[in-house]
Amino acid sequence: MAVHGPAMTDVARLAGVSHQTVSRVLNGHPNVREQTRLRVRAAIAELGYRPNGAARALVTGRSQVIGVVAQNTTLYGPASLLAALEQTAAQEGFAVSVGSVRNLDHRSISAAVERHLSHRVAGIVVIAPVESAGEALERLPKDVPLVTVDGDPSRPVPLVTVDQVAGARAATQHLLDAGHRTVWHVSGPTDWFDSVGRIDGWRQALLAAGLDPPPPMPGDWSAASGYRCGQMLARMPEVTAVFTANDHLALGVLRALHEFGRRVPHEISVVGFDDVPEAAYFIPPLTTVRPDFDAVARASLQMLLSQIESGTAGALRQTVAPALVSRDSVAPPPR
Amino acid sequence: MAVHGPAMTDVARLAGVSHQTVSRVLNGHPNVREQTRLRVRAAIAELGYRPNGAARALVTGRSQVIGVVAQNTTLYGPASLLAALEQTAAQEGFAVSVGSVRNLDHRSISAAVERHLSHRVAGIVVIAPVESAGEALERLPKDVPLVTVDGDPSRPVPLVTVDQVAGARAATQHLLDAGHRTVWHVSGPTDWFDSVGRIDGWRQALLAAGLDPPPPMPGDWSAASGYRCGQMLARMPEVTAVFTANDHLALGVLRALHEFGRRVPHEISVVGFDDVPEAAYFIPPLTTVRPDFDAVARASLQMLLSQIESGTAGALRQTVAPALVSRDSVAPPPR
DNA sequence: GGCGTCTCTGTTAACGCTAACAAAAATTGG
DNA sequence: CCAATTTTTGTTAGCGTTAACAGAGACGCC
Numbered sequence: 001m002a003v004h005g006p007a008m009t010d011v012a013r014l015a016g017v018s019h020q021t022v023s024r025v026l027n028g029h030p031n032v033r034e035q036t037r038l039r040v041r042a043a044i045a046e047l048g049y050r051p052n053g054a055a056r057a058l059v060t061g062r063s064q065v066i067g068v069v070a071q072n073t074t075l076y077g078p079a080s081l082l083a084a085l086e087q088t089a090a091q092e093g094f095a096v097s098v099g100s101v102r103n104l105d106h107r108s109i110s111a112a113v114e115r116h117l118s119h120r121v122a123g124i125v126v127i128a129p130v131e132s133a134g135e136a137l138e139r140l141p142k143d144v145p146l147v148t149v150d151g152d153p154s155r156p157v158p159l160v161t162v163d164q165v166a167g168a169r170a171a172t173q174h175l176l177d178a179g180h181r182t183v184w185h186v187s188g189p190t191d192w193f194d195s196v197g198r199i200d201g202w203r204q205a206l207l208a209a210g211l212d213p214p215p216p217m218p219g220d221w222s223a224a225s226g227y228r229c230g231q232m233l234a235r236m237p238e239v240t241a242v243f244t245a246n247d248h249l250a251l252g253v254l255r256a257l258h259e260f261g262r263r264v265p266h267e268i269s270v271v272g273f274d275d276v277p278e279a280a281y282f283i284p285p286l287t288t289v290r291p292d293f294d295a296v297a298r299a300s301l302q303m304l305l306s307q308i309e310s311g312t313a314g315a316l317r318q319t320v321a322p323a324l325v326s327r328d329s330v331a332p333p334p335r
Numbered sequence: 336m337a338v339h340g341p342a343m344t345d346v347a348r349l350a351g352v353s354h355q356t357v358s359r360v361l362n363g364h365p366n367v368r369e370q371t372r373l374r375v376r377a378a379i380a381e382l383g384y385r386p387n388g389a390a391r392a393l394v395t396g397r398s399q400v401i402g403v404v405a406q407n408t409t410l411y412g413p414a415s416l417l418a419a420l421e422q423t424a425a426q427e428g429f430a431v432s433v434g435s436v437r438n439l440d441h442r443s444i445s446a447a448v449e450r451h452l453s454h455r456v457a458g459i460v461v462i463a464p465v466e467s468a469g470e471a472l473e474r475l476p477k478d479v480p481l482v483t484v485d486g487d488p489s490r491p492v493p494l495v496t497v498d499q500v501a502g503a504r505a506a507t508q509h510l511l512d513a514g515h516r517t518v519w520h521v522s523g524p525t526d527w528f529d530s531v532g533r534i535d536g537w538r539q540a541l542l543a544a545g546l547d548p549p550p551p552m553p554g555d556w557s558a559a560s561g562y563r564c565g566q567m568l569a570r571m572p573e574v575t576a577v578f579t580a581n582d583h584l585a586l587g588v589l590r591a592l593h594e595f596g597r598r599v600p601h602e603i604s605v606v607g608f609d610d611v612p613e614a615a616y617f618i619p620p621l622t623t624v625r626p627d628f629d630a631v632a633r634a635s636l637q638m639l640l641s642q643i644e645s646g647t648a649g650a651l652r653q654t655v656a657p658a659l660v661s662r663d664s665v666a667p668p669p670r
Numbered sequence: 671g672g673c674g675t676c677t678c679t680g681t682t683a684a685c686g687c688t689a690a691c692a693a694a695a696a697t698t699g700g
Numbered sequence: 701c702c703a704a705t706t707t708t709t710g711t712t713a714g715c716g717t718t719a720a721c722a723g724a725g726a727c728g729c730c
Binding site: 342343344354355358362386387389390391392393394395 | 688
C-alpha cells in the first residue's frame with residue numbers, strides 16, 4: 001500500500017530549518033539567506049521531496065488545475081485545441097483536467113462543471129460551440145474564472161473564438177475571385193456557432209458581390225453527411241463551386257463528385273475549413289481555411305490566468321483570424 | 336475574490352448534527368439513521384454544498400483523479416483512447432488529468448509523471464507506444480497504480496494493448512486471400528511498438544503462406560510520408576497489394592497512386608489500420624482494421640481501479656482483438 | 671551604547687476533511 | 701426493568717501546506 005513520500009517537515013529536519021523556511025524556498029520568497037536556500041534545495045533533492053498539491057490547494061483555496069469542458073474530443077478541432085491548451089497550461093505550471101461530455105445539453109455541461117468545481121479547479125475553459133451550452137454557463141457561480149471558446153458571441157461571458165465569419169468570407173471570396181458565378185455551401189449543424197458564423201461569412205461574401213446566396217445544405221461535420229450533400233451537388237449541372245464548413249465534409253463531397261465523374265477542380269471547385277493534416281493529401285489536395293488553434297489556446301489561457309490572478313471577471317472578447325491555405329481544389333469554372 | 340462555498344460544518348449546523356455525520360452520509364457509511372440521512376441530504380441540497388476534493392485528498396492520501404500521459408493527442412488513435420478513458424472514468428467518479436507530452440523521451444515522460452504525482456493522482460495511465468517510455472516507467476515509485484497502453488510487451492508492467500499482430504495478420508491475409516502474390520507494407524515509425532507489432536503480423540502472414548516478405552517501407556504515421564512511399568510503390572509494376580500501418584498513410588498512398596494513374600483497387604489493393612471515421616469516404620472507400628478503443632479504455636481503467644482498490648500491483652496483461660472492416664479498396668490482382 | 675529598522679527564521683493557527691475512539695441512545699434478552 | 705449489546709452520534713486529532721505574526725540577530729544612527 002501507498003508508502004507516503006517525505007513531507008515538508010522531513011525536508012526541514014534534514015536541512016536544519018523550520019518547515020516554513022522550506023515553504024519560503026519553494027515559493028520563491030525573497031527573504032531567505034542564500035546559504036539556507038541552498039541547504040534546503042539540497043535536502044529537497046536528497047529526499048526526492050515533492051510538494052503536496054492537495055495540501056496547498058486546501059490552504060490556498062485553489063489548485064493548480066484547470067478544468068476543460070469539451071464535447072467531442074475526437075474531432076480534429078477540439079482535439080487540437082485541447083492539446084494546445086494542455087501544452088500552454090503546463091508551461092504555466094497548471095495541469096488540465098478534461099471533462100468531455102457526450103451531449104452539449106444543459107444537464108451534461110452542468111454536471112461536468114460541477115465535477116470540476118468539486119475538485120476546486122482554478123478556472124474553467126468551456127469549449128461550448130452550441131446554444132444550449134450558453135444557458136448552463138449563465139447560472140454558474142460568479143466567482144469561478146471562466147473562459148468560453150467558440151461560444152455564443154451574444155452572451156456576456158469571456159470568449160475566445162476563431163473568426164469564423166472572416167474565414168468563410170475569405171474562402172468564398174477566393175472562389176469568386178477564381179471566376180465562379182456563385183458558391184454553394186455545405187454547412188455544419190446549425191446549432192453550432194461555428195456553423196452559423198461560417199454560413200454568415202459565406203452569405204456576406206456573396207451579398208457583397210451582388211449575388212443571391214443559394215440555400216445552404218446542412219451537414220453534421222461528418223464525411224458521411226458531406227457525401228450525401230455531394231451526391232445532390234453532383235447532379236446539379238449549374239454547380240461549379242462549393243465551400244464546405246469543414247474538411248471532412250469536403251472529403252465526402254469530393255468522393256461523391258468523383259463517383260459521379262465530376263472532376264475537381266476542372267468542373268467543380270471545393271474549399272474546406274480546418275486544414276486537417278490530411279487535407280493536403282485528399283484527391284485533389286484541398287484548399288482550405290486554417291484556424292490557429294495554438295493562438296486560440298494561448299489567448300484563452302492567458303485570459304483565464306489573468307482572471308485567476310486578479311480575481312476580476314473582465315468580460316473580454318478575443319478573436320483570432322484564420323488563414324486561407326491554397327492548394328489544388330480550386331480552378332476557374334469550365335468554359 | 337473567491338467567496339468560498341459552504342463547508343461540511345455548515346451543513347452539519349443546518350442539519351443539527353456533527354460534521355462527522357455529514358461525512359458519513361456523504362461516504363455512504365451504513366450506521367446512520369434514515370431520518371438523519373434525509374435531514375443531512377436536505378441541508379446539502381439547500382446550501383448547494385459540494386465536498387472539497389483537496390481536503391479529502393489530503394487526508395486520504397489520494398485524489399479522485401487519474402493522470403493520463405499521452406503523446407500526440409491530435410492523432411485519431413490517442414484522441415479516441417483519451418476520450419473513452421475520460422468517459423469511463425467519469426462513470427466511476429474519477430476525473431482525468433491529461434499530461435500530454437511533445438516527445439516520448441525519458442525526460443518528458445518523467446516530467447509528466449512527476450506533475451501527476453505531485454497532484455497526488457490516484458493512478459496513472461501511460462499511453463506509451465515507444466521504447467524510451469518504458470525506461471522512464473521502470474524507475475517509478477512502486478506504490479503508484481499504473482497501467483500502460485500499447486506499451487512494451489516485454490516489460491513487467493500492467494499492460495493493455497490492441498492486438499497489433501493479429502490485426503496486421505488479418506489485413507495481410509485478407510489481401511492474400513484475394514489472390515495477391517505478395518503484400519507490401521508501409522510501416523509506422525519503428526520505435527513504436529504499434530509499428531513493430533504490425534510489421535510482425537504482416538511478416539507472419541506472409542511467412543505462413545510460404546512467401547518472402549519484401550522490405551517494409553518506413554513512414555511516420557502521416558499522410559505526407561504515405562504519399563512519399565506511395566510514389567515509390569506506384570513506380571513498381573510488380574506491386575499489387577499494400578498494407579499500411581494506419582489510415583492516414585493509406586490516404587497518402589492512395590493519392591500517390593491516383594497521381595500516377597494506378598487505379599485502386601483494380602491495379603493495386605490497399606488496406607489500412609485504425610478505421611478513422613473518414614476512411615469510408617476515401618477514394619475508394621478504404622478496407623481497414625478497426626481497433627476497439629472503448630474496450631481498451633474500459634480494460635485499462637478497470638485494471639487501474641482494481642490496483643487502486645486492492646493496493647496490489649498485479650502485473651496483468653490484456654489484449655483486445657481488432658476487427659477487419661471490408662470496403663472497396665481490395666480486389667483480386669489484375670490479369 | 672541604546673534604539674529603531676531591517677533581514678532572516680521560527681511558532682502557531684487555520685484550511686476541510688476522514689479515522690479512531692468515546693459517548694450516548696436504542697435495542698435486546700432474561 | 702436492568703444489564704449487555706448494538707446502533708447511532710459526537711469529539712478529537714491529524715493530513716501537509718500557507719499566512720500571520722512574533723522573535724532573534726545584524727546594522728546604522730544619533
